[in-house]
Amino acid sequence: MAGAAGPGTRSRRAHSRRALGVSLLAASLLAAAPAIVAPGPGARGPGAARGADAGEPGLPREDAHVYAPVFDAALVDSAGTPRRLSELWRERPLIVTLIFARCTLICPPFLRSLERAVESVGGAGDDYDVVVVSFDPRDGPEVMAELAARHGLDGEPGWIFAAAAPGEASALAESIGYWVRWDADSGAADHPAMLAAVDAGRVVRLLVGATVPPPRLREVVWELRHELVPSYPLPSDRVLFRCFRYRPESGGVGLDWGFLLLLAPGAGMFLGTLAIFGRGRPRAGS
Amino acid sequence: MTEPTATAAAVTAATGLESEESARRWRRWTLIWMLVVFALFLVLALLGLVMRLVQGGVWSSLPPEVFYAVLTLHGLGMVGVWYVGAMAGVSYRLARFVSPSLAVNRLAFGGTLLGVVLLVAVTLIGRFGTGWYFLHPLPFYSGGVWPDWAVSGFFASLGVLGVSWTIWTVDLLRAIARRYSLGGALAWHVLRGKEGAETPAFILVATATLISGLAAFIAAVVVLALFLVEWLPTGAANDPLLMKNLIFFFGHGLVNITMYLGVALVYDLLPEYTSRTLKTNKLVAAAWNLAIFLVLAVYFHHLYMDFVQPRFLQYVGQIGSYLISIPAAVISIFSTLYLVYRARVRWNLTSMFLFFGVMGWAIGGVEAVIDSTIAANFRFHNTLWVPSHFHTYYLLGVVMMILAFAWHLGEESSGKPGSPALSRAIAALFMVGGYGLVLLFAFAGANSVPRRYSAYPAELLQGVTYARVSIAFIALLLAGVLLYLWEAGRRCVRGLSA
Numbered sequence: 001m002a003g004a005a006g007p008g009t010r011s012r013r014a015h016s017r018r019a020l021g022v023s024l025l026a027a028s029l030l031a032a033a034p035a036i037v038a039p040g041p042g043a044r045g046p047g048a049a050r051g052a053d054a055g056e057p058g059l060p061r062e063d064a065h066v067y068a069p070v071f072d073a074a075l076v077d078s079a080g081t082p083r084r085l086s087e088l089w090r091e092r093p094l095i096v097t098l099i100f101a102r103c104t105l106i107c108p109p110f111l112r113s114l115e116r117a118v119e120s121v122g123g124a125g126d127d128y129d130v131v132v133v134s135f136d137p138r139d140g141p142e143v144m145a146e147l148a149a150r151h152g153l154d155g156e157p158g159w160i161f162a163a164a165a166p167g168e169a170s171a172l173a174e175s176i177g178y179w180v181r182w183d184a185d186s187g188a189a190d191h192p193a194m195l196a197a198v199d200a201g202r203v204v205r206l207l208v209g210a211t212v213p214p215p216r217l218r219e220v221v222w223e224l225r226h227e228l229v230p231s232y233p234l235p236s237d238r239v240l241f242r243c244f245r246y247r248p249e250s251g252g253v254g255l256d257w258g259f260l261l262l263l264a265p266g267a268g269m270f271l272g273t274l275a276i277f278g279r280g281r282p283r284a285g286s
Numbered sequence: 287m288t289e290p291t292a293t294a295a296a297v298t299a300a301t302g303l304e305s306e307e308s309a310r311r312w313r314r315w316t317l318i319w320m321l322v323v324f325a326l327f328l329v330l331a332l333l334g335l336v337m338r339l340v341q342g343g344v345w346s347s348l349p350p351e352v353f354y355a356v357l358t359l360h361g362l363g364m365v366g367v368w369y370v371g372a373m374a375g376v377s378y379r380l381a382r383f384v385s386p387s388l389a390v391n392r393l394a395f396g397g398t399l400l401g402v403v404l405l406v407a408v409t410l411i412g413r414f415g416t417g418w419y420f421l422h423p424l425p426f427y428s429g430g431v432w433p434d435w436a437v438s439g440f441f442a443s444l445g446v447l448g449v450s451w452t453i454w455t456v457d458l459l460r461a462i463a464r465r466y467s468l469g470g471a472l473a474w475h476v477l478r479g480k481e482g483a484e485t486p487a488f489i490l491v492a493t494a495t496l497i498s499g500l501a502a503f504i505a506a507v508v509v510l511a512l513f514l515v516e517w518l519p520t521g522a523a524n525d526p527l528l529m530k531n532l533i534f535f536f537g538h539g540l541v542n543i544t545m546y547l548g549v550a551l552v553y554d555l556l557p558e559y560t561s562r563t564l565k566t567n568k569l570v571a572a573a574w575n576l577a578i579f580l581v582l583a584v585y586f587h588h589l590y591m592d593f594v595q596p597r598f599l600q601y602v603g604q605i606g607s608y609l610i611s612i613p614a615a616v617i618s619i620f621s622t623l624y625l626v627y628r629a630r631v632r633w634n635l636t637s638m639f640l641f642f643g644v645m646g647w648a649i650g651g652v653e654a655v656i657d658s659t660i661a662a663n664f665r666f667h668n669t670l671w672v673p674s675h676f677h678t679y680y681l682l683g684v685v686m687m688i689l690a691f692a693w694h695l696g697e698e699s700s701g702k703p704g705s706p707a708l709s710r711a712i713a714a715l716f717m718v719g720g721y722g723l724v725l726l727f728a729f730a731g732a733n734s735v736p737r738r739y740s741a742y743p744a745e746l747l748q749g750v751t752y753a754r755v756s757i758a759f760i761a762l763l764l765a766g767v768l769l770y771l772w773e774a775g776r777r778c779v780r781g782l783s784a
Contacts, residue, residue, distance in 0.1 A: 063427070064427075065429070065430075066427065066429055067427075067429025067430070067431070068429045068430040069430055202429070203429070236523055238521055238522055238523040239522075239523050239524060239525050240512070240515065240522050240523070240524060240525075241512075241524075241525060241528055242525045242527075242528060243525060243527055243528045243531060244527070244594075244596055246594075253596045258525055258528045261508055261512075261528060261532065262528070262531055262532070262535070264504060264505075264508055265500075265501040265502070265504040265505040265508065265535055265536075265539075265582070266501055266582045268500065268501065268504040269497060269498070269500040269501035269504065269582075272456075272500045272504075273459070273468065273497050273500065274468075276456065276459045276460055276463050277459075277463045277467065277468035277471075279460075279463070
């Protein structure tokens with residue numbers, strides 16, 4: 001993958017653009033804009049959201065690329081037919097995953113897990129298509145056809161195995177937060193196992209992990225069918241203040257330190273009023 | 287009982303308007319404020335029309351990300367514009383009683399312009415489209431729609447506006463404190479049934495409102511600081527529930543105090559057009575003292591849909607919302623009716639807009655009470671019923687009150703009274719167009735049309751019909767707005783050179 005615009009390049013470009021934008025704003029608002037800051041690598045903002053992009057690659061974050069536009073990659077399917085990804089997503093929503101055929105580590109068990117989950121959830125070929133794209137330039141349509149056959153998925157409705165034109169796979173990977181790092185000695189690639197649910201050219205959901213649990217894939221398919229999937233983000237360990245703390249043993253809710261922040265405006269109002277009127281020297285009135 | 291005008295005259299000698307030059311400077315700055323408010327109002331109103339054209343399928347080519355950027359600018363812009371409009375009006379009228387700083391007024395003007403420029407840039411150029419409530423963590427998850435500089439710019443805009451407006455609020459309170467004790471300004475002696483110097487109702491309402499404003503701005507400072515900590519490379523994150531509570535503490539508070547500032551203008555201006563005066567009696571004093579506390583608890587009704595919010599706070603939200611309608615709204619409505627009932631009212635556009643503004647506030651308030659009922663809110667919360675509610679009490683409530691003040695100021699400063707026929711035509715266009723607009727929102731909401739949709743799917747095609755019909759009413763309203771702005775604007779411009 002040498003020479004391709006990888007996540008690191010994207011990260012540096014993004015940081016440069018962000019730094020430039022922020023610097024211009026900061027220069028123009030020097031005294032009056034305390035809110036302007038230059039978020040650096042690892043920030044909690046978008047930079048951090050693309051966690052894998054900053055420095056050493058890590059697992060992509062599932063909440064990072066939601067609604068991001070997906071790169072319209074030029075593909076050649078296992079039958080040798082050239083197709084663009086956009087042609088596929090115009091037909092029906094997609095579940096896109098990236099692998100390479102010679103992988104002896106995560107790709108085979110991941111594909112088997114995905115296959116089982118799709119079989120369990122159903123709807124492939126009707127509600128969505130699964131597109132398996134190789135990021136290895138050496139994998140041509142014949143190799144992908146062989147891979148599909150190896151998994152018993154050749155000709156299976158809703159399954160499309162495809163090779164990507166040079167440079168196309170890396171752009172596709174970048175657009176969904178996927179990364180690949182080739183090891184020159186072994187000729188193998190280090191990469192995460194993940195899939196992206198794509199609707200109308202945008203990421204709807206990302207699932208990261210070596211296995212695809214059917215309940216999680218079911219939620220993805222609901223999303224692709226435009227059905228409501230209720231969810232609420234749980235505060236992580238990095239949360240500064242919580243208003244309330246859920247007590248699982250009792251099912252009740254207790255106050256946490258963050259609740260003081262909800263009292264702060266009221267307290268500040270009273271103290272501020274007392275300070276203002278305490279300092280004022282009324283010249284008239286009661 | 288003291289007539290406000292008489293009170294003003296009595297204290298003029300001891301206030302910032304003691305010299306003709308001072309009065310002229312205050313009038314000039316307030317006229318500039320009003321002209322800026324007019325310009326922004328027109329632009330933001332046109333953006334509202336754009337959104338209904340998109341929803342009605344008339345302009346379906348507008349991309350959704352642009353629609354949401356426009357939605358953000360329209361919402362945040364309208365909230366901000368009418369807050370500064372109300373503050374400018376109250377500052378001007380307050381200057382007859384006390385001595386606010388004109389320098390702080392100018393600082394607020396500069397800060398507002400800078401904040402608006404930033405806001406326009408981040409929305410129309412940067413396509414920042416979180417909605418005016420910028421709920422956490424949405425600003426950080428643009429999905430490639432808005433760049434990072436737009437997030438920085440948005441928080442910078444809020445920071446500049448927040449700092450300017452907080453200083454402005456503190457300065458007005460400082461000016462009141464120079465003349466009145468806290469008990470005097472809040473009419474505690476009236477509550478205790480003791481004799482004392484008269485507290486004009488305008489001073490009471492303005493003081494109570496500005497004190498509430500402090501709480502809203504402190505909430506804004508806290509929420510901006512928390513956003514900033516998360517935006518910086520600290521690795522820290524925030525609790526979305528805490529952030530939503532704080533955002534609505536600030537957001538609802540800001541809208542609430544804008545309403546009350548508008549009501550302060552009604553208390554001050556309307557008696558000048560009737561043969562009646564408004565006394566700060568025990569009921570009025572109790573109502574506005576109570577409102578200071580209740581404003582702190584009302585915003586919880588914005589979180590009914592958040593199942594992780596503890597139930598007792600949901601009840602606090604419902605009860606607080608019911609209670610706050612009694613002291614502030616009901617008292618003010620009865621006070622207004624008392625002022626005009628069988629009185630020799632000098633009806634012109636100012637008095638008509640003041641009266642209709644209170645009427646809009648009352649109608650919007652009824653919708654608010656329905657919305658704040660948990661059982662009803664579960665059905666209506668995400669429908670166009672809610673935009674109907676806030677457009678009623680905003681557009682047909684406080685906006686009309688502030689426009690009434692601006693008309694009064696334009697006539698006063700130019701010496702040119704408005705044509706009665708034209709005034710009636712403007713009022714009619716506002717009423718027909720405005721109520722048509724909000725009724726179409728209400729009907730659509732009652733018919734399950736969701737809000738915040740840029741385009742309606744096949745299952746919700748009734749939304750397209752409502753949007754198309756509402757365009758006709760918006761056209762009427764815009765005709766009224768244009769007529770008003772032309773008439774009021776040229777008076778204000780003439781007043782600038784007077």
